[in-house]
Structure formats: structure tokens, C-alpha cells
Amino acid sequence: MVVIDRRPVLALHPGRGRVRLAVVVPEVAREIDLTVHPSAVLSRLHDAARRGDVQPAEAEGELRRILHEAVDAADAWRPGEATEALSALSGAAFPMLGAAYDRGAAPVPEVPRWAVGPLAAISARGAAEAAFGPRATRPVVRALAAALAGPAPGAPVGLAALGLSYDLFTRTTTRNH
Numbered sequence: 001m002v003v004i005d006r007r008p009v010l011a012l013h014p015g016r017g018r019v020r021l022a023v024v025v026p027e028v029a030r031e032i033d034l035t036v037h038p039s040a041v042l043s044r045l046h047d048a049a050r051r052g053d054v055q056p057a058e059a060e061g062e063l064r065r066i067l068h069e070a071v072d073a074a075d076a077w078r079p080g081e082a083t084e085a086l087s088a089l090s091g092a093a094f095p096m097l098g099a100a101y102d103r104g105a106a107p108v109p110e111v112p113r114w115a116v117g118p119l120a121a122i123s124a125r126g127a128a129e130a131a132f133g134p135r136a137t138r139p140v141v142r143a144l145a146a147a148l149a150g151p152a153p154g155a156p157v158g159l160a161a162l163g164l165s166y167d168l169f170t171r172t173t174t175r176n177h
Helices: 038-051 056-074 085-093 095-102 113-120 124-132 138-149 159-175
Strands: 002-004 007-014 019-025 030-033
Touching: 002 038, 002 056, 007 038, 007 056, 019 038, 019 056, 019 085, 038 056, 038 085, 056 085, 085 095, 095 113, 095 124, 095 138, 113 124, 124 138
Parallel strands: none
Antiparallel strands: 002 007, 007 019, 019 030
């Protein structure tokens, strides 16, 4: 639990190879899963810091400490010390994003619902199978991994390539049945 000014703000739940992200609403004793919205999670942290008169760097330091604990418990992708907070959150939540960040891809503020399965996989093979089924070939696995890494350091993660591939695959496999 990330606590700012003695108030719980975020909950990070370790899972199998990834971390689930939630904002805490203490007034109703509830958590809201925002794993697909890491930028909203980070905004909540910054809002809580501002309201609690806590420096953003201090709040992010607390987030990083709790995130490292959750990542260790989940055996998930671990962000480097210099990794910005948005990349750290989304990479811990989605292993394939973490792998793309290791290759220099720009952070993803929101994960489209259709991309959750492939990005939550802990390997390129698992991502290809999540997107295209168990018969995904080695060339498909390699192409998916390359597309997600983006064309160059600092470039966006290749979600468009994944989406177009998935759409094309779906249309061609369902059209014949």
C-alpha cells in the first residue's frame, strides 16, 4: 500500500509475473483496479501528494519502494533506478511493456483492452499465443516482439502493429469458418 500523508492512496498487488495497480478510495473502503490506466494511477499519486503538501519526488520515492516490493513478490519485470514512474508502473503491470522499455520504447499511458492479453504475457511466445492462438509460429513471435519494441529508442511501443496484425488475423481466420 502506498501511503501519502498517512492516507492510503495506491494498492499494488503482486500476481504471477506482474503487478495489479489500484487506487484506494478510503472513504468507502474500496479499491478501483486501474491496471490498464497507469497514467491515472500516477495522477492519483500526484494529487494525493499535492493535497498532503508532500513533494512529488518524495511521493514517487514511496511508490518506487512499494513497487519494488510488489515486483519482487510477483517475480515481475523490475524497472531500473532511472526508469520514470509511468514506465515503472506500466512495465510492472504488463511484462511485454517492460521488455519494450528495456529496448528504449516510450512509456504507454493507457493499455487498450484488446491489448491486455498479449501485453500481460511474460514472454513473446505467450504474447503471440494470447493474440493469435496456440499455433503462432516462430516468425510471428519474432515479428510481435520486434513490433512491440518500436522502430527506434524513444519511439512508441508498437501497439498499432499489434492491433493491425490482430485485426487482420481475426478477419482472415473467421471469414473462412
